[in-house]
Every structure is written in C-alpha cells, then in structure tokens.
Amino acid sequence: MGAGSRYDGEVLAALRREDRFRSCQEVHALIADSRGGPQRPPSLSTVYRTLHRLAREGEVDTIQSEDGERLYRRCETPSHHHLLCRVCGHAQEVPHARELRTVLTRVERSTGFTGLAYSLEFAGVCPDCA
Amino acid sequence: MGAGSRYDGEVLAALRREDRFRSCQEVHALIADSRGGPQRPPSLSTVYRTLHRLAREGEVDTIQSEDGERLYRRCETPSHHHLLCRVCGHAQEVPHARELRTVLTRVERSTGFTGLAYSLEFAGVCPDCA
DNA sequence: GAAGATTATGATAACCGTTTTCATTTTGGC
DNA sequence: GCCAAAATGAAAACGGTTATCATAATCTTC
Known part of the structure; x- marks a missing residue:
C-alpha cells in the first residue's frame, strides 16, 4: 500500500488509551x-508526520489548544462536538447532539453559506475535578 | 491609570475596519x-502586547486559526458564535442565537460541568464568494 | 515646573511547536 | 538478491509569540 506508516497502530492505540485530546x-x-524493552520508539518527526496524515485522512480529530498546540483525538463520530475538562483534559461527546444538529442545520440554510463545517468546543470543569 | 496603551484606539479601529478576524x-x-506621514507606527511587540491585554480584558475575541495563528476580532456580543467565510474571511454573527443558546444551556445543565464556556465556529463559503 | 519613581515602548533575542531537509534505512516488486 | 520507491531519524529551518532590557514617555509629589 502507498500511504501507510509502520506506527499507525501504535499512534492510534496511544490516542485510544484515554478519552482526551x-x-x-x-x-x-x-x-x-x-x-519496556530495548525497542526504540519512533522519532518525534514520524509521530508528527503520522498524526498529520491521520488527520488528513479523517482518522483523527484535531483542535487547537489555547496556546497554539495542535491536539489530536481518535475520531469516533463524524460530528465535532466535544466537551473538554480544563483540569484533567477529559473529553466526552456533547449530549443533545440531535437537537444541536437541528439548529445548526437551520443556521446553515438561512445563511446562504455553502460548504459549511462547524466545530463546537465546550470547556469547563468536570464533576470529578470540581 | 495603570493598564492602558497609547495605541488601544488605533488597534481597536483597525479591528473595526472590517468584520473579520x-x-x-x-x-x-x-x-x-x-x-501616511512621517508618524512611526507602534512596534510589533506593542501590538502583540496590546491585543493580548485587550483579549484578557474581554474587549476582543480570539480564536486559533488552523495553522496556529491567534486571530482577533472586536467583541460585539458576549456570545462566541461566528460564521467565517473561508474565501474572503468575512465574519458575521450566527443567526438563531437564542435557539442555540437554549440548547447549549441544556447541555451545560445535563453534563454536570461547571464554569462552562463554549466556542462555536462555522466556516464555509459566503454567497458573495460562491 | 523639576526630580524621581513608575510604566510603556522598541529592538532583539529567546522560545517552542511544527515543518522541512536530506542522508540512511526499510519496504515492496521482480 | 537487486533495484526503485517510500519511510525514518536527526538536525536544521521556520514562524508566530513571548521575554529581556535599555531607553523613552508618563505620572507623582513637591
């Protein structure tokens, strides 16, 4: 195959290990x-390249943190609604997704914009951290 | 007073000149x-500092562009719903704001998160550019 | 209005995450 | 095994942002 990395599996596994960006x-x-052992990990360059490609292929979601870092998360659903905890970084899907989608679609229709994409990010402190 | 810049007015005027980030x-x-004339503009450092402070004071909104730049816009409303044109960069408020707010508030309540803030960004091609 | 303290400014260097470069290694096809 | 194509690693380059520090402007108090 043409566009694969030896490390795709490990990168995705690392992202799956916990539900956060x-x-x-x-x-x-x-x-x-x-x-554990003498195995050498992939270089930082390779991880950058792999994540970049996975994002382009739609395998992972990306957001920009407040200080300009790019953050990655395994893409579970095509929707991009995330709820982030500012303290522990835990990320979960936003509930009421269908309701949200209804309103958002209505917005799309009434604006005349085409090729619309949206990203909705919540940030707060989750119950565990509060 | 303690925390003002000589250039606040000019910075805000520049942001107001067009409705985009x-x-x-x-x-x-x-x-x-x-x-036009021999007047020297403020240094880049000063503009960085001024925008940073205005953002902290809530005078301007900030978002992160896809390639990691921080973008600023005059803060017209406390809500952070923007509709960006990918071609010309025009930014407008998202309609159906009240409806959106209702759903978003419902989301806040049902998640148990505290100190919730959200940012909703739309991106598409506006009718003029299409 | 002058003297001294405080704050803002400008030029430059430092920072830091990311991307590029390129020589080397690995992979795949024959 | 041999050759071409692709992936990798190490380090340099990049670019936006922040920190540093000497200088200039501003404010305070007399």
Missing part, C-alpha cells in the same frame, strides 16, 4: 513509555 | 498603512 509530543511520550 | 501582524500592518 493529546498533543503530538504526548503521543510520542506515550508510545515511548509503552515500550 | 485578523492576526496580530495584520493589525500591525493596517495601522502602519493608515499613517
């Missing part, structure tokens, strides 16, 4: 940690 | 352009 460097560190 | 460097260039 991770920076590329976090992913790199996670992979390094999960290798 | 602008990078700090764009703002800097706009100010420089709007000065």
Whole structure:
C-alpha cells in the first residue's frame, strides 16, 4: 500500500488509551513509555508526520489548544462536538447532539453559506475535578 | 491609570475596519498603512502586547486559526458564535442565537460541568464568494 | 515646573511547536 | 538478491509569540 506508516497502530492505540485530546509530543511520550524493552520508539518527526496524515485522512480529530498546540483525538463520530475538562483534559461527546444538529442545520440554510463545517468546543470543569 | 496603551484606539479601529478576524501582524500592518506621514507606527511587540491585554480584558475575541495563528476580532456580543467565510474571511454573527443558546444551556445543565464556556465556529463559503 | 519613581515602548533575542531537509534505512516488486 | 520507491531519524529551518532590557514617555509629589 502507498500511504501507510509502520506506527499507525501504535499512534492510534496511544490516542485510544484515554478519552482526551493529546498533543503530538504526548503521543510520542506515550508510545515511548509503552515500550519496556530495548525497542526504540519512533522519532518525534514520524509521530508528527503520522498524526498529520491521520488527520488528513479523517482518522483523527484535531483542535487547537489555547496556546497554539495542535491536539489530536481518535475520531469516533463524524460530528465535532466535544466537551473538554480544563483540569484533567477529559473529553466526552456533547449530549443533545440531535437537537444541536437541528439548529445548526437551520443556521446553515438561512445563511446562504455553502460548504459549511462547524466545530463546537465546550470547556469547563468536570464533576470529578470540581 | 495603570493598564492602558497609547495605541488601544488605533488597534481597536483597525479591528473595526472590517468584520473579520485578523492576526496580530495584520493589525500591525493596517495601522502602519493608515499613517501616511512621517508618524512611526507602534512596534510589533506593542501590538502583540496590546491585543493580548485587550483579549484578557474581554474587549476582543480570539480564536486559533488552523495553522496556529491567534486571530482577533472586536467583541460585539458576549456570545462566541461566528460564521467565517473561508474565501474572503468575512465574519458575521450566527443567526438563531437564542435557539442555540437554549440548547447549549441544556447541555451545560445535563453534563454536570461547571464554569462552562463554549466556542462555536462555522466556516464555509459566503454567497458573495460562491 | 523639576526630580524621581513608575510604566510603556522598541529592538532583539529567546522560545517552542511544527515543518522541512536530506542522508540512511526499510519496504515492496521482480 | 537487486533495484526503485517510500519511510525514518536527526538536525536544521521556520514562524508566530513571548521575554529581556535599555531607553523613552508618563505620572507623582513637591
């Protein structure tokens, strides 16, 4: 095959390990940690390249953190509604998705914009951290 | 007073000149352009500092562009719903704001999260550019 | 209005996440 | 095994942002 990386599996596994957005460097560190023995982890460059490609292929979602880092998360659903905890970083899907979608579709129709995409990000403190 | 800049007015005027998000460097260039004579524009550092402070004070909204730039816009309403044209960069408020707010508030209540803030960004091609 | 303290400014360097470069290694086809 | 094509690693380059620090402007108090 043409466009694969030896490390796709490990990168996706690292992202799946916990339900939150991770920076590329976090992913790199996670992979390094999960290798006990003498195995060498992929280089940082490779992790950057792999995440970049996975994002382009739609396998992972990306958002920009407030300080300009790009964060990645395994893409579970085509919708892009996330609820982030500012303290622990936990990310979950936003409930009421259908209701939201209804309103958002209505917005799309009434604006005349085409090729519309939206991203909705919530940030707060989750019950566990409060 | 303690926390003012000589250039607040010019920075805000530059942001008001068109209804779109602008990078700090764009703002800097706009100010420089709007000065015909021998007047020296503020330095880039000062524009960075001024925008940073205005954002902290809630005078301007900020978003992160896809390639990691921080973009600023005059804050017209406390809500953060924007509709961006990918071609011309025009930004407008999203209609159906009240409906949206209702759903979003419902989301807040049912998640148990506290200190919730959200940002909703639409991107598409506006009728003029289509 | 002058003297001294405080704050803002400008030029430049430092920072840091990301991307590019390129030599080397690995992979795939024959 | 041999050759072409693709992936990898290490380090340099990049670009937006922030920190540093000397200088200039502003404010306070007399």
